[in-house]
Amino acid sequence: MTNANAVSLRDGIQIELTTGETVVIDATKPAGDIVVLSHAHGDHLYTQAPTDVICSNLTARLASARREDEGLVSRTTHPAVTQVPAGHVPGSRATIIEDPNGTTYLHTGDFSTRNRFTLDGFDAEAVATTYDIDVLITETTYGKPDYVFADQAVLERRIVDWLNESYDTPVILFGYTLGRAQELELLVSRSDRERLFVTDAIRKLNAIIEESHDVAFDAEHYDRDTTLGAGDVLVLPAQTNKLSFVDHIVENTGAVKAGFSGWAIEDAFKYRGEYHETFVLSDHCDFSELIATVDTLHPDRVYTQHGFADEFATHLESEFDIVARSLKKNQSSLDQF
Incomplete structure (x- = not known):
């Protein structure tokens, strides 16, 4: 009972x-x-x-x-x-x-x-x-x-196509350090983009996940001496999207900021996050x-x-x-x- x-x-x-x-x-x-x-x-x-x-x-x-x-x-x-x-x-x-x-x-x-x-x-x-x-x-x-999302293959294809079409512009992709960041890294690996950078926090979790899953993220460490250019991708924790160092990167490199979430169904997600581009991608x-x-x-x-x-x-x-x-x-x- x-x-x-x-x-x-x-x-x-x-x-x-x-x-x-x-x-x-x-x-x-x-x-x-x-x-x-x-x-x-x-x-x-x-x-x-x-x-x-x-x-x-x-x-x-x-x-x-x-x-x-x-x-x-x-x-x-x-x-x-x-x-x-x-x-x-x-x-x-x-x-x-x-x-x-x-x-x-x-x-x-x-x-x-x-x-x-x-x-x-x-x-x-x-x-x-x-x-x-x-x-x-x-x-x-x-x-x-x-909140009903398209098929997963469709959602992923949209992101990979955009990465290819915007190849000449560096992009900053924002996602949670655990889960979303790794998904974005794998999507980047399926695109024509050449260099992928992540923070220490993401790299630390990458290493643990790589040992448990048959996967390799092949990401380089991003630091203050890194200069982004054409073909480059930087994946950052979602909570950093409005910080001053991100604004500095955008101003100096012309990088495009992109947000990813199920909330991206709504236009408000783009404006609240101050993103240039948004895509539906949900866990x-x-x-x-x-x-x-x-x-x-x-x-x-x-x-x-x-x-x-x-x-x-x-x-x-x-x-x-x-x-x-x-x-x-x-x-x-x-x-x-």
């Missing part, structure tokens, strides 16, 4: 099992009996390292590299917990939790069902074949019908893929988080015979929603 009050949003997602154990997922200061980490993006990563954590080996290595002051992550397992590829970024995992009372929970974490670059997408059909998911806890970053499911995932898993109850959580929950309740609620911090009872 499903406990309607078992799932809450506090410091991370918390799930109270009938054993008395608390599962804590993606907490900044994990304080549960069973600690889970979905992936190593900063907004899901701890600030205070847990003693033992359930995560992929690659996520453990990436987390340790990104939280060097906290030391190495110690991985563990638990008989009630299974992880499967989430398809979001290298090392990302969705988490299946089987409570002894018969309730099975699935926490997707950030996820994508598309096979992209070196990643296998989240396979809802495979999960549904093995598990009867009662409670789904899903991210809903693009949980509105406005998350679009609306139609979120719907397909719910339809395939057919849970009794859905909790939504991130992005258009309220809107997606409302859509599920009106279109599917499913109880759906968006998670609100520190609410633990359904009648509080």
Whole structure:
């Protein structure tokens, strides 16, 4: 029997099992009996390292590299917990939790069902074949019908074609240090561009990912003595796009700034980021893929988080015979929603 009050949003997602154990997922200061980490993006990563954590080996290595002051992550397992590829970024995992009372929970974490670059997408059909998911806890970053993306091959081709067509101009591509940066590097390798530069932070993660995946990024280190010219590409962390050193590069080389996101469907993304060019490229499911995932898993109850959580929950309740609620911090009872 499903406990309607078992799932809450506090410091991370918390799930109270009938054993008395608390599962804590993606907490900044994990304080549960069973600690889970979905992936190593900063907004899901701890600030205070847990003693033992359930995560992929690659996520453990990436987390340790990104939280060097906290030391190495110690991985563990638990008989009630299974992880499967989430398809979001290298090392990302969705988490299946089987409570002894018969309730099975699935926490997707950030996820994508598309096979992209070196990643296998989240396979809802495979999960549904093995598990009867009662409670789904899903991210809903693009949980509105406005956000439906073209086929992956089409999105990637647009970017590679643009890199070729603009060959005579140096370009600066902005993406998250983990995931998006590596995708952009691989797209550059498929273009006619000759030199690819990245920062130390990106190179450090590249090296870890190269050891885990059959991939080589072939990027050079960018420093203040590097001069960009025709055929050159510089990949920078997304949060640097408005910094003065970037303006200096643009002014001195005529470089073009390009942003990449599912939010690029909207013109506002281009203007907010002060980009010259923008392209749709996402590590998350679009609306139609979120719907397909719910339809395939057919849970009794859905909790939504991130992005258009309220809107997606409302859509599920009106279109599917499913109880759906968006998670609100520190609410633990359904009648509080």
